[in-house]
Amino acid sequence: MLESYTITLEVKRYDPDTKLTWMQAYQVEASGILRFVDVLREINDEQDPTLAWPSSCEHAQCGSCGIIVNGKPLLACELLVKDAVEQFRTHKFRLRPLTIAPVLRDLVVDLEKAYDRVHKAKPYLIKPTSPHPDGDEYRIAPKTLEMYSEATRCINCFCCATACISSHHHFLGPNATMANMVRLMDPRETAKKERMDILYRENNVYRCHTARACSFVCPKEIDVSHFLALGKEGRF
Amino acid sequence: MGEALTIDSTLRCDVLVIGAGGVGLRAATQIGEHRPGTRIIALTKAFSPQKSHTTTAQGGMAAVDPKDPVDRPIFHMFDTWKGSDCSADQNVVKKVCDMGWEEMVWLERHGMHFSRTEEGRIAKRPFGGHMLNFGETKAFRACYEADRTGKGIMDTVWAECLKYGVNFIGQCIATEILFKDGHCIGTIIFRFPEGKFLAILAKATIIATGGKTKMYLVSSNCRGNTGDGLALALNAGLPVMDLEAVQFHPTGMVGPGILASEALRGEGAILRNKDEEPFMERYAPTAKDLAPRDLISRAIIQEIREGRGLFHEGHNAHHVWLDLRHLPKEVHEKKIQEVCSFFKRFVGVDPEKDLCPVTPTAHYQMGGIPTNEFGEVQGDTQGIVPGLFACGEVAAASLHGLNRLGTNSLLELITMGRVTGERVIEYLKDAKEPEALSPGAPHMVFDQFSTYLHAQGKEKYAQIRDTLRNLMMEKVGIFRTEKPLQEAIEELRELKERATHIPLAATSLRANQDLWQLWELNNLITVSMVIAQGALARKESRGAHFREDYPKRSDEFNYHTLVYMPQFNEVSFGKRPIDMSIFEAKGEHFELFDYIEREY
Ligand SMILES: Cc1cc2nc3c(=O)[nH]c(=O)nc-3n(C[C@H](O)[C@H](O)[C@H](O)COP(=O)(O)OP(=O)(O)OC[C@H]3O[C@@H](n4cnc5c(N)ncnc54)[C@H](O)[C@@H]3O)c2cc1C
Ligand code: SF4
Ligand code: SF4
Ligand code: FES
Numbered sequence: 001m002l003e004s005y006t007i008t009l010e011v012k013r014y015d016p017d018t019k020l021t022w023m024q025a026y027q028v029e030a031s032g033i034l035r036f037v038d039v040l041r042e043i044n045d046e047q048d049p050t051l052a053w054p055s056s057c058e059h060a061q062c063g064s065c066g067i068i069v070n071g072k073p074l075l076a077c078e079l080l081v082k083d084a085v086e087q088f089r090t091h092k093f094r095l096r097p098l099t100i101a102p103v104l105r106d107l108v109v110d111l112e113k114a115y116d117r118v119h120k121a122k123p124y125l126i127k128p129t130s131p132h133p134d135g136d137e138y139r140i141a142p143k144t145l146e147m148y149s150e151a152t153r154c155i156n157c158f159c160c161a162t163a164c165i166s167s168h169h170h171f172l173g174p175n176a177t178m179a180n181m182v183r184l185m186d187p188r189e190t191a192k193k194e195r196m197d198i199l200y201r202e203n204n205v206y207r208c209h210t211a212r213a214c215s216f217v218c219p220k221e222i223d224v225s226h227f228l229a230l231g232k233e234g235r236f
Numbered sequence: 237m238g239e240a241l242t243i244d245s246t247l248r249c250d251v252l253v254i255g256a257g258g259v260g261l262r263a264a265t266q267i268g269e270h271r272p273g274t275r276i277i278a279l280t281k282a283f284s285p286q287k288s289h290t291t292t293a294q295g296g297m298a299a300v301d302p303k304d305p306v307d308r309p310i311f312h313m314f315d316t317w318k319g320s321d322c323s324a325d326q327n328v329v330k331k332v333c334d335m336g337w338e339e340m341v342w343l344e345r346h347g348m349h350f351s352r353t354e355e356g357r358i359a360k361r362p363f364g365g366h367m368l369n370f371g372e373t374k375a376f377r378a379c380y381e382a383d384r385t386g387k388g389i390m391d392t393v394w395a396e397c398l399k400y401g402v403n404f405i406g407q408c409i410a411t412e413i414l415f416k417d418g419h420c421i422g423t424i425i426f427r428f429p430e431g432k433f434l435a436i437l438a439k440a441t442i443i444a445t446g447g448k449t450k451m452y453l454v455s456s457n458c459r460g461n462t463g464d465g466l467a468l469a470l471n472a473g474l475p476v477m478d479l480e481a482v483q484f485h486p487t488g489m490v491g492p493g494i495l496a497s498e499a500l501r502g503e504g505a506i507l508r509n510k511d512e513e514p515f516m517e518r519y520a521p522t523a524k525d526l527a528p529r530d531l532i533s534r535a536i537i538q539e540i541r542e543g544r545g546l547f548h549e550g551h552n553a554h555h556v557w558l559d560l561r562h563l564p565k566e567v568h569e570k571k572i573q574e575v576c577s578f579f580k581r582f583v584g585v586d587p588e589k590d591l592c593p594v595t596p597t598a599h600y601q602m603g604g605i606p607t608n609e610f611g612e613v614q615g616d617t618q619g620i621v622p623g624l625f626a627c628g629e630v631a632a633a634s635l636h637g638l639n640r641l642g643t644n645s646l647l648e649l650i651t652m653g654r655v656t657g658e659r660v661i662e663y664l665k666d667a668k669e670p671e672a673l674s675p676g677a678p679h680m681v682f683d684q685f686s687t688y689l690h691a692q693g694k695e696k697y698a699q700i701r702d703t704l705r706n707l708m709m710e711k712v713g714i715f716r717t718e719k720p721l722q723e724a725i726e727e728l729r730e731l732k733e734r735a736t737h738i739p740l741a742a743t744s745l746r747a748n749q750d751l752w753q754l755w756e757l758n759n760l761i762t763v764s765m766v767i768a769q770g771a772l773a774r775k776e777s778r779g780a781h782f783r784e785d786y787p788k789r790s791d792e793f794n795y796h797t798l799v800y801m802p803q804f805n806e807v808s809f810g811k812r813p814i815d816m817s818i819f820e821a822k823g824e825h826f827e828l829f830d831y832i833e834r835e836y
Contacts, residue, residue: 016746033491033550033584044750045698049741052749054283057458059494059578061387062287078581104429105747111283112406124395125347136301136337137344139356145349152349152391153384153574156286188347 003032005081005091009039011051012096014103026051032082037065039081040107052105060219063157067107068096073159075219076107098162100173114158117172121180121198126191138188148185151178151227153220160214160224171207172198174214174224181227184236205231241682243424244432246672249403251660252422252438253278254410255465258290258386258646259628260444261393261402262653263611263660265346268400271661276402277436279425281460283406285394289446289458290649293386294575295499296378297646298366299336307375309333311368313818314828315375316644319365319528320637321779321789322831323478323796325815327609328633332644332651339650340379348392350381351571361502361571365528365641365836370828374526378643383499383574389646393653408434409464409755411681413441413472413624414673420613420624421670423468424681428752431745433681439667440660443469443605443613443626444653449482451760451767452598452713453705454493454553456485462756463763465630469605470762471680474615475798475810478603479763480770481638483780484714486532487558488597489583491551496575496594498642500560501525503567507532508557508591509544515556523836530639530780531836533596537714548593557591596714602640602780603770604632606798606812611656618812623667627656634796637814639779688754693737697750700735701757703727704764712768717784721772728765732804735761762804769807770797791831 010025026043034042040053053076056064060078067076070088085091097107101114132138154175161173172180180198183189199205205228214224230236251267253260256278267274282288300307312333317324340358344350351359362374381388397404407428414421414435422437445465449457466476486507487496501507506525509515519535520527539545540554548555560568560576568576568588576587585592605626607613611633612620627633628649635648707727711720735758740750774797776790777783798810819829 017744031550035492035582038492045696049697049750052747055459056282056287057289057292058492059292059582061292061384061574062282062289062458064283064287080581080584105749108747108749110407110429112404115284115286119398122395122398123391124399128345128347131345136303136341137350137358140352141356142352142354145352149349149382152388155291155387156284183347186347186349188345 003082005030005032005085007081007085008092009043010092010094011106013051013106016105030081032080034081036069036076036079036081036084040076053107061155063155064111066098066157066159066162068098068162069093073098073162073217075157075159078219098158100158100161111158114161115156117161117176118156118179120172121176123179123183125183125186125189126194128188129190140187144187148182150222151182153222154178155220157219159217159219163213163217165211165213166207166209172204174208174228177205177208177231178224178227181231181236184231199231208232241433241685243435243673246435246437247277248437248669249275249277250439250664251276252436252441253444254423254441255444255446255628255630256280256285256404257288257444257446257628258389258393258649259653260442261285261397262650263442263444263627263657264402265393265396265400266654266657267661268397268402271664272400274664276400277438278397278402278404279408279410280404280406281409285397285404286390288390289461291387291390292458293646294383294495294497295502296361296363296380296385296643297340297389297650298363298377298641298643299340299379299647300333300377301337306368307377309336310825311370311375312336312366312377314370314825315366316635316641317829318371318832318834319641320639321834322794323637323778323814325609325634325637326818326829327815328635330818331609331655332635332648335651336647339654343389343392343650346392346396348381348388350379350388361499362526363502363642364498364526365523366643367523370825371522378502380499382570383497383572385646389650409752410468411755412679413468415472416670419622424679426681428747431748435673437670439669440623440625440663442656442660443624443630444628445630447629448601448763449598451704451708451764453709454488454595455598456488456493456495457598460756463759464756466605466766467759467762470766470801473800473802474613474621475606475800476603476766477606477632477796477798477812478634478638478770479601479766479799480774480797481602481780482598482767483529483600483602483640484533484596485529485599486536486596487594489578490548490553490555490593490595491582493597494578494582495597495599496558496579496592500558500572500575503571504563505558505560507536508559509539510546511544512557515539515544520836527836528639528641530782533714534782536596546593553595555593555595558594559591560587561589561591600640600645601629602632602634602636602638604630606796607631607633609633609655610659611652612659623663625656625660627652632796637779638781684755684758687736688740688751689743691737691739693739695734695737697738697754697757700731700738704731704760708764712764712771715782715784716771718772721768724768725765725772728761728768729805732761762801765805766799766801770799773797773809794831
């Protein structure tokens with residue numbers, strides 16, 4: 001049967017007009033199968049329409065809804081109330097915006113700015129190999145693809161970058177670095193030298209201390225630090 | 237609210253893409269690659285184009301390699317025509333099916349990570365309604381990247397755009413299309429972070445705002461799929477076409493309606509009722525679980541109506557089962573990894589061991605802004621509107637007619653995106669830089685926003701939104717009849733009026749989610765009205781549009797519905813003929829492209 005929970009969300013709020021920051025608590029009676037985005041919507045509907053929070057696809061595919069819950073960066077759209085209660089062993093949750101970009105309002109941060117990091121990693125093929133002699137697709141063995149296909153699942157939610165201690169200053173961050181790694185491992189890319197420059201540039205992969213926080217928090221369960229380690233070792 | 241509503245600044249470009257999803261950016265890459273130096277601006281509501289809804293598409297993209305030993309483009313054309321229930325435009329069907337493979341190779345060569353066969357070639361899987369030899373047996377035609385094909389496309393075109401220096405503007409809504417002497421000259425956008433209006437003037441504008449089924453209670457669409465593009469066109473006095481054709485995907489996960497891709501059935505999953513009977517065998521003896529979506533969705537509702545469905549208490553919804561238990565572990569882990577994880581996470585079932593509860597979910601709208609086969613927008617009497625283009629899910633060229641086959645939409649993105657891009661390049665040859673807007677000129681968007689900001693009353697946003705979603709689901713959903721449709725139209729009128737009495741809790745323009753959503757709600761009501769009106773007028777059943785009081789297709793309705801609604805509820809109708817050029821060319825198998833029977 002339907003299990004219901006009384007939970008409290010303590011939300012870190014920010015008003016761009018007054019520049020004020022404060023904590024505000026909302027108590028909600030929520031069915032266990034609701035996602036955190038549903039709970040936030042319920043708060044908008046029943047209690048406070050001014051509370052702003054980000055989302056788009058609402059099923060863990062676009063990476064828009066990252067927030068920090070009790071210290072852990074995660075996707076608000078895939079955290080069910082019952083799982084949250086179990087995982088954090090509490091009915092009280094502190095919600096904060098991601099720390100990777102400036103806050104626009106409440107839980108919404110300017111991920112548009114955070115994306116600059118990914119753009120710098122040049123996620124495209126800089127210089128593709130010449131076409132297959134038949135004029136059709138380049139041939140890639142499934143085994144080769146498997147070496148890096150996990151990394152292509154990244155949705156740029158920036159949870160890893162938020163968790164990563166070193167990403168705040170000049171380090172491109174785990175997800176952007178991984179995007180570069182994908183193309184280093186992609187047999188169709190010939191501009192390996194340029195890619196290595198991006199990888200080993202002062203601000204990049206050596207900033208990573210292999211503490212693996214990124215792999216730990218990734219909602220897509222990608223072993224991000226594995227790909228960074230390959231980069232450090234030059235195995236691609 | 238002290239601030240006056242004004243245009244803060246003006247940007248200029250050659251090409252403006254309203255909607256940086258799969259199709260918008262495929263068009264942009266075509267222009268970037270073949271006309272270097274073109275100044276392109278691409279808009280999205282999301283933080284980044286990469287977060288557009290195309291990214292959630294799972295199953296695949298149909299395309300026939302002309303060198304394929306068994307499949308042929310003409311089979312694909314036939315399936316698309318038959319799938320549409322004889323209402324697609326054959327000039328577009330032919331063009332898209334002929335170009336398909338070339339575009340797969342384009343994507344692959346620009347870095348998409350397709351799944352591969354042992355020989356290293358692009359892998360293919362079967363999908364609903366796609367068959368060999370004119371309906372004989374299932375075809376392996378859908379090229380895919382595991383169950384994240386849309387993400388593969390989105391990542392590719394988005395990254396390519398970075399190469400060409402396309403200027404992305406995120407977190408914004410295009411609120412009004414601008415015209416001068418009948419030419420489209422750009423748009424006015426409203427930016428979420430700063431709460432400012434900007435004019436963007438362009439020589440050519442492409443509307444590519446994508447999907448729009450968020451007016452239904454159960455929907456696979458994202459939060460922002462609110463029909464903005466259609467509302468913009470309607471407000472500008474332009475017609476929209478075939479909006480009554482709304483596709484319900486048979487397998488939404490019970491609850492919010494998250495999609496469980498047809499790829500699951502492509503890989504062998506089976507629908508079962510409460511007695512675990514594989515009931516599709518009764519409805520479509522040949523195609524079974526791979527029959528087209530409209531047919532399966534109706535079959536599911538029929539099973540539920542006749543007492544062979546189940547009831548999910550947690551989500552308070554009826555459903556049937558999708559059975560994936562017999563699929564090999566390898567398939568679960570590699571080919572349908574994301575979807576399996578959704579079932580585990582959102583529904584709490586493990587598809588390897590448990591039956592999965594599914595129910596039809598509003599998924600796709602076949603209709604849209606009418607265009608010709610080059611993506612040029614048609615205005616009155618089907619003449620084109622200079623400077624205005626549309627493609628992708630917001631447009632209707634029409635590849636799908638009144639019912640779309642799975643995997644044909646992603647195909648449409650990359651083919652029609654390219655075609656539209658090519659046309660824009662042509663158009664730019666003689667296009668002039670638009671003149672500056674006269675300062676202080678009146679704009680519709682300012683009227684709309686002032687109404688929202690000054691509204692007084694007791695109405696609540698959430699109530700109106702929920703009433704709308706329930707109403708559309710019940711009365712303008714899978715099964716339709718005259719009386720409920722008339723009631724729906726009446727209720728939509730009321731909702732529109734009530735929506736002007738929603739007081740905003742905060743009237744700051746900056747990062748005001750409430751204000752933004754109110755604008756979207758108005759678009760949803762506008763588009764819903766046109767869906768209901770179209771559904772009432774089409775007194776027949778064809779493709780996804782099913783009238784219980786007129787359950788058969790009727791030759792009388794062999795046309796596309798055009799609806800104009802320059803003011804809310806000021807509705808007028810028009811017709812566009814269905815293009816029959818494959819039939820009329822009298823080539824090989826032309827007789828199959830007549831108004832044929834549709835059985836699976
Ligand atoms: C869950 C799901 C799975 C699917 N799976 C498949 C599949 O396997 N195969 C298949 O062929 N099809 C599939 N489809 C359908 C297909 O994915 C869509 O039809 C297609 O992706 C739409 O692409 P688009 O580029 O037209 O729009 P979108 O990708 O939705 O992009 C629209 C863009 O416009 C922006 N926008 C919207 N309104 C405004 C505005 N007012 N101002 C500025 N910007 C705006 C949006 O933010 C977005 O960036 C699926 C659809 C869904 C929902
Ligand atoms: S690696 Fe994982 S956590 Fe990091 S951005 Fe990608 S999906 Fe998010
Ligand atoms: S392993 Fe490296 S990239 Fe990952 S969180 Fe630690 S420092 Fe950051
Ligand atoms: S809203 Fe898309 S990942 Fe959560």
